[in-house]
Amino acid sequence: MRVLVIGAGVGGLCLAQGLLKAGIDVRIYEREPGVDSRYQGFRIGLGGAGLDALRACLPQRLHALLEASTGEIAGERVMVDQQLKVIGRLGAMYGGMATDRHVLRHLLLAGLKERIEFGKRLVEYVEQADGTVTAVFADGSTATGDLLVGADGVGSPVRRQLLPHAEVVALDGRAVLGRTPLTDRFARLVPGFGTIVRGSEVSVLLGRMEFRRPPHLAAAELAPDVELPAAGSYVRWVMFLPEGTGELPDDGWAQTRELLLKLVDGWHPDLVELIRQSDVVNSSTLTARYAKPVPHWGSRRVTLLGDAIHVMPPSGGKGANTAFRDAALLCRRLTEVERGEAELLTAVERYEREMLDHGFAAVAESLEKLPAFTSRPVEPAPNPVEPAPNAGGRQRDAAEPAAEADERAMRASTR
């Protein structure tokens, strides 16, 4: 059996790792010219079933490198005002790990060099009379296999062809995602799990992506055949803009940053400097989208995985975690086919029904959390805010990824 995976995002690569481990022939086709052609290094919180699924797909020899090239998400969550005066303590959170999407993609490419082709933009697929499926690329080339998996993200051409009626809704984006290199000065802003800064008009969530070890050095020692980038640690921050901010400049981050600096005028110098020192390449506006549920579409030799089928807003911290669950599940089903225990179409349908259930449950959960995640700040409370119900050193269920916990803190802040 040959599986064609369209898209080398974290979901498609995780699937490819799992299939490789199971001895199934897999080929990956990615539209971008290389893994470094577009830097997308934001922090992703991993936990629970998603992290288990990622580990299940990765070969055992890479587990130590995964651990070493990620960071901890743990400790106290505090709320401060714009002068950094603590106005609330929201309890501690433990469990899970923070990873950087760019670093993780490199890790997930380990051992796949012979199986991946970059610069291959899928334009359509053709289901052949003999039961195979052919991918057609923009450069005129084709590839044929027994199953084609669209892991091609929110704009998925595979989904558009397979499910032209499926709807993806763009939410009004009034947030900005920033990234600032971690220094001692900025590390003090995020002493634990995360910090919420509540200004009178603007609120900012701060999280730390502090690699346990520089990823490239960890790779050199633990798995010398794997090339990880020399990524530096950073503070990732999300700023929720006040209503009426208007359109953000579309001529680059430098102009957007000027607008943000006006919004934080008079704030504590460390916070102003955090915005000023934000990385021009890795900061951007944030548009959240979500997919409307679709019923099962009948058995085909074409299926979908991750954001391609159930994109969700980042408020739940579940998008990548759910893509990993899809990948591990599809691997298990295809392994049964490889062993002669199931028919391909039956196995794919079983995968799809389960994936649709857990995928759209995650979309619903993320949407439910969205208002609290994006709501404008209220006037700072005169007294320290009551600790969240789970405060007091609760051990965070590893199933609760980072952004979810950020959201919980955010919700507490807006009560």
Ligand SMILES: Cc1cc2nc3c(=O)[nH]c(=O)nc-3n(C[C@H](O)[C@H](O)[C@H](O)COP(=O)(O)OP(=O)(O)OC[C@H]3O[C@@H](n4cnc5c(N)ncnc54)[C@H](O)[C@@H]3O)c2cc1C
């Ligand atoms: C700011 C932010 C924070 C987030 N935080 C979290 C978090 O804490 N926890 C969490 O679980 N999730 C988080 N997410 C969500 C997570 O990043 C996504 O759900 C995840 O990256 C989806 O992976 P994917 O492989 O399905 O799609 P993608 O990563 O989008 O990959 C799709 C790939 O397909 C390729 N492609 C597209 N079209 C074609 C084509 N025609 N031909 C060939 N290739 C194609 C693309 O170039 C891309 O490489 C966050 C997202 C954002 C934006």
